[in-house]
Amino acid sequence: xxxxxxxxxxxxxxxxxxxxxxxxxxxxxxxxxxxxxxxxxxxxxxxxxxxxxxxxxxxxxxxxxxxxxxxxxxxxxxxxxxxxxxxxxxxxxxxxxxxxxxxxxxxxxxxxxxxxxxxxxxxxxxxxxxxxxxxxxxxxxxxxxxxxxxxxxxxxxxxxxxxxxxxxxxxxxxxxxxxxxxxxxxxxxxxxxxxxxxxxxxxxxxxxxxxxxxxxxxxxxxxx
Numbered sequence: 001x002x003x004x005x006x007x008x009x010x011x012x013x014x015x016x017x018x019x020x021x022x023x024x025x026x027x028x029x030x031x032x033x034x035x036x037x038x039x040x041x042x043x044x045x046x047x048x049x050x051x052x053x054x055x056x057x058x059x060x061x062x063x064x065x066x067x068x069x070x071x072x073x074x075x076x077x078x079x080x081x082x083x084x085x086x087x088x089x090x091x092x093x094x095x096x097x098x099x100x101x102x103x104x105x106x107x108x109x110x111x112x113x114x115x116x117x118x119x120x121x122x123x124x125x126x127x128x129x130x131x132x133x134x135x136x137x138x139x140x141x142x143x144x145x146x147x148x149x150x151x152x153x154x155x156x157x158x159x160x161x162x163x164x165x166x167x168x169x170x171x172x173x174x175x176x177x178x179x180x181x182x183x184x185x186x187x188x189x190x191x192x193x194x195x196x197x198x199x200x201x202x203x204x205x206x207x208x209x210x211x212x213x214x215x216x217x218x219x220x221x222x223x224x
Contacts, residue, residue, distance in 0.1 A: 026058070026094035028101045031130045032109060034121035035085030039164045041117045042087060046160075046189050048117065049091060052108035056101050059092035060189045063137055064167065067184035067197070070143035071136050080122050080133060089118070090137055140186055140195075148181045149202040152211060156194045162222050163187070163194050169218065170196060170211075177210050 005013050036042065042062055049057055063071075065086050072079055081088075091108075095101040105123070112118045124130035144151050158166055167185035174180045182199040196215075200207055 026096065028093075028095045028098040029058075029130065030093045030098075030101055030105050031124040031133055032089075032091045032105060032121055033080045033124075033133045033136075034089040034091065034109075034112075034118045035081045035083065035087070036089070036118045037086045039087065042089065042164075042189060043160055044115075044117045045089060045091075045112050048112055048115075049108060052111060053091075053093055053104055056093040056095040056104065057091070058094035059090060061090045061137060061187065062189055063088045063090070063140065063186040064164075064184055066182055067140045067144070067186045068136060070147050070182075070184065070199075071139040072143070074143035074146045075135060075139040077132060077136055077139070080136070081120050083120060085119060088136075090133065137186070140184075144182075144184065144197050144199055148199040150200050152198040152200065152203075152207070154194075154196040154198075154215060156196060156215075156219065157192050158194050158219065159222065160189065160192050163189075163192060166194065166215075166218060166222075167196060170198065170215070173214060174198065174207075174210055177207060179204060179207055 034045070036045070046060055049060055065084060065088070068079075068088055071077070091105075093101050093105055109121060109123070113121070122133075124133055156166070164185060167183060171183040174183060179201040180198060181201060184197050184199070185194055187194040198207075198211065
């Protein structure tokens with residue numbers, strides 16, 4: 001019964017009380033913003049992050065270049081890296097020892113650069129810069145909202161090996177469809193969560209019919 005209640009997100013019962021666990025705020029936070037051009041290298045970078053960063057790894061997110069473009073265009077933030085890459089990663093660590101955590105992150109970055117898993121990267125050198133780098137990721141949604149008259153948003157769980165395939169195949173599927181302006185992808189590599197966003201001039205039944213049920217059928221074929 002407990003799992004049924006949790007799985008239904010409370011819709012099968014009446015919530016009469018809530019307890020919130022509030023862990024202490026980490027004393028040390030570090031953040032790296034990385035650039036790379038091949039999706040398989042994101043998975044290599046993630047495996048290496050789990051190996052090198054272990055218990056202090058608190059975030060591992062990716063943004064494709066199109067999503068980042070919309071965020072920066074609206075927010076006015078500067079691109080952290082000189083060159084443009086197909087993908088960008090935000091890797092955050094949270095721990096209790098600043099020097100220890102920074103050393104682990106530095107060792108990780110040296111490894112992924114040496115193995116040519118990533119092409120470039122920058123470390124946040126202050127709390128202000130850390131917030132600015134996170135601002136690029138957090139500004140994607142608002143940036144997309146200003147890029148057109150509407151955005152079809154899909155929050156999906158996909159196996160990591162196929163996660164970005166869905167973005168690329170969606171772009172191909174809607175190519176030539178009137179009113180579609182862009183297709184972008186970003187999300188959490190740690191739990192295979194993809195935010196697929198289709199920017200349109202306006203919401204129409206025609207575009208919706210192109211997207212659905214095709215998207216759900218694609219996912220069901222990958223899963224089964």
